[in-house]
Amino acid sequence: MTILDGKILADLVQQRVQQEVEELKIRTGKVPGLTVVIAGNDPASQIYVRGKNKTAEKLGIESRVLELDASVSSSELLDTISRLNMDGDVHGILVQMPLPDHLDEWEILDHIDPAKDVDRFHPVNLGMLTLQRTDIYPCTPAGILETLDHYKIDLSGTHAVVLGRSFIVGKPMAAMLTNRNATVTLCHSRTRDLPSILKQADIIVAAIGKPGFVTADMVKDGVVLVDVGINRLDKKEDVLALCDESQIKKFEKKGYGITGDIHKETFAKSSYYTPVPGGIGAMTVAMLMQNTLRLFKKQLHLD
Amino acid sequence: MTILDGKILADLVQQRVQQEVEELKIRTGKVPGLTVVIAGNDPASQIYVRGKNKTAEKLGIESRVLELDASVSSSELLDTISRLNMDGDVHGILVQMPLPDHLDEWEILDHIDPAKDVDRFHPVNLGMLTLQRTDIYPCTPAGILETLDHYKIDLSGTHAVVLGRSFIVGKPMAAMLTNRNATVTLCHSRTRDLPSILKQADIIVAAIGKPGFVTADMVKDGVVLVDVGINRLDKKEDVLALCDESQIKKFEKKGYGITGDIHKETFAKSSYYTPVPGGIGAMTVAMLMQNTLRLFKKQLHLD
Numbered sequence: 299m300t301i302l303d304g305k306i307l308a309d310l311v312q313q314r315v316q317q318e319v320e321e322l323k324i325r326t327g328k329v330p331g332l333t334v335v336i337a338g339n340d341p342a343s344q345i346y347v348r349g350k351n352k353t354a355e356k357l358g359i360e361s362r363v364l365e366l367d368a369s370v371s372s373s374e375l376l377d378t379i380s381r382l383n384m385d386g387d388v389h390g391i392l393v394q395m396p397l398p399d400h401l402d403e404w405e406i407l408d409h410i411d412p413a414k415d416v417d418r419f420h421p422v423n424l425g426m427l428t429l430q431r432t433d434i435y436p437c438t439p440a441g442i443l444e445t446l447d448h449y450k451i452d453l454s455g456t457h458a459v460v461l462g463r464s465f466i467v468g469k470p471m472a473a474m475l476t477n478r479n480a481t482v483t484l485c486h487s488r489t490r491d492l493p494s495i496l497k498q499a500d501i502i503v504a505a506i507g508k509p510g511f512v513t514a515d516m517v518k519d520g521v522v523l524v525d526v527g528i529n530r531l532d533k534k535e536d537v538l539a540l541c542d543e544s545q546i547k548k549f550e551k552k553g554y555g556i557t558g559d560i561h562k563e564t565f566a567k568s569s570y571y572t573p574v575p576g577g578i579g580a581m582t583v584a585m586l587m588q589n590t591l592r593l594f595k596k597q598l599h600l601d
Numbered sequence: 602m603t604i605l606d607g608k609i610l611a612d613l614v615q616q617r618v619q620q621e622v623e624e625l626k627i628r629t630g631k632v633p634g635l636t637v638v639i640a641g642n643d644p645a646s647q648i649y650v651r652g653k654n655k656t657a658e659k660l661g662i663e664s665r666v667l668e669l670d671a672s673v674s675s676s677e678l679l680d681t682i683s684r685l686n687m688d689g690d691v692h693g694i695l696v697q698m699p700l701p702d703h704l705d706e707w708e709i710l711d712h713i714d715p716a717k718d719v720d721r722f723h724p725v726n727l728g729m730l731t732l733q734r735t736d737i738y739p740c741t742p743a744g745i746l747e748t749l750d751h752y753k754i755d756l757s758g759t760h761a762v763v764l765g766r767s768f769i770v771g772k773p774m775a776a777m778l779t780n781r782n783a784t785v786t787l788c789h790s791r792t793r794d795l796p797s798i799l800k801q802a803d804i805i806v807a808a809i810g811k812p813g814f815v816t817a818d819m820v821k822d823g824v825v826l827v828d829v830g831i832n833r834l835d836k837k838e839d840v841l842a843l844c845d846e847s848q849i850k851k852f853e854k855k856g857y858g859i860t861g862d863i864h865k866e867t868f869a870k871s872s873y874y875t876p877v878p879g880g881i882g883a884m885t886v887a888m889l890m891q892n893t894l895r896l897f898k899k900q901l902h903l904d
Contacts, residue, residue: 421728455793479791488782
């Protein structure tokens with residue numbers, strides 16, 4: 299049972315991005331530009347955005363954060379995006395979700411120039427992904443594929459079970475695994491007899507937000523476990539039952555612990571697994587940086 | 602075991618389309634316009650195109666066929682599509698595949714205005730389909746869903762196995778079934794131990810072009826069988842082994858018979874099945890007509 303270490307790999311990816319950004323700066327005099335648009339004061343979103351901004355700057359990416367008021371109108375936000383679409387120094391645009399309730403998320407996301415759509419949530423980019431016509435993927439499934447590839451886990455012919463059908467993880471992940479010649483079963487809340495489907499899986503990607511949902515009795519020996527869940531637990535009994543040692547210690551200090559969708563006792567049966575935290579979550583920001591670099595290269599015809 | 606009769610249902614759909622076209626003509630003075638572009642002299646394509654054209658005219662759809670020389674250049678074909686994109690009387694544009702070898706299919710298909718893309722092969726439309734943001738689907742999977750719905754086959758919670766991952770059938774079908782709350786396994790040439798996966802299926806959609814591939818021992822009792830394969834057999838022993846009575850008779854006259862991807866002896870185990878011919882194939886042109894009507898209504902803001 300090998301830990302798929304997202305922190306180490308994220309560092310590697312970021313070093314690679316940083317190096318290429320430097321080389322391209324010398325060659326072209328330009329650097330990738332990433333603008334993150336945030337509307338409102340959701341504290342979790344602000345933490346994420348600050349993290350992204352800091353990482354981008356560390357790697358030499360020109361990073362901007364546009365903070366808009368929670369009351370921003372749809373047309374103001376669309377105008378902001380239009381300006382970013384036309385700005386030659388901006389190569390990646392990210393609108394932080396969730397948006398305030400009065401805004402239509404899809405209206406906003408659809409308005410981002412697909413060539414600058416760094417989150418890859420625009421429908422044309424999801425279509426291109428399904429058609430295997432792009433190598434730029436939404437950050438979370440991109441991080442998963444990068445991890446599996448880094449550890450040389452052969453996907454072709456495997457049976458992969460994806461738990462959760464969100465457009466952020468489950469749907470693009472299923473399409474990407476199909477394109478890598480896995481046989482994919484996409485499961486969700488309506489799936490009947492999930493344990494018997496999970497039991498067949500060579501690879502499980504769990505992205506449902508249910509702490510400790512996948513238990514040891516549901517999986518076969520040697521399974522590869524990819525855990526996308528990031529669940530915060532505040533009750534001591536839950537933390538003791540579901541979190542690993544590091545998070546139990548954290549609970550003593552901070553009053554909460556983090557765990558994934560896969561029960562910690564399940565890992566013993568796996569050949570490889572991603573821990574939570576320190577697994578896929580750690581990769582996501584690194585993939586955002588890689589996406590920004592790739593969009594920059596495409597826009598400047600450098601690849 | 603009930604036959605899902607594609608001919609009867611296609612007639613129903615076409616009557617419904619015809620009636621609505623008439624009503625909308627009275628209301629708006631306009632009728633849906635469909636233009637089919639064909640390049641070269643592929644005999645099978647010419648038969649398809651003529652069939653589509655004839656059906657469209659019967660339903661009151663203004664149908665045009667643009668026949669281009671096999672040597673048409675990419676830029677000429679793109680110009681043709683640009684003109685159709687701008688033509689207010691054209692609501693649906695279909696470029697008949699396959700194109701001559703020197704043309705890049707995706708370059709051509711990407712150029713069709715997504716709002717007029719009646720085949721729904723444009724990546725933005727595939728993305729919208731995956732995101733459950735459109736009710737206009739590629740014709741073959743649209744015909745399958747229409748058939749299952751017409752016969753009130755409940756999809757929610759079923760395990761559907763889709764055989765074949767083409768962008769024309771398998772991929773959109775898988776996404777559509779997921780969106781209808783089925784648990785979908787998408788299988789293909791690299792799938793290992795396919796029989797054990799098929800054996801679990803409540804619904805099988807076979808779209809691989811291998812005559813009689815799915816045999817009775819691979820499926821469970823009561824399965825719903827949807828056969829997309831249209832395979833032409835020229836050898837008597839194959840026709841006798843794989844085709845039904847009507848096609849065996851046809852072979853005596855015409856020297857060939859048609860069969861699907863599902864072996865004829867498999868149907869006895871099913872609760873419902875689509876025959877070949879007379880099943881899904883018969884529905885495809887009807888769905889093209891329905892798509893043309895729906896695009897027309899959207900463009901005229903009639904829905």
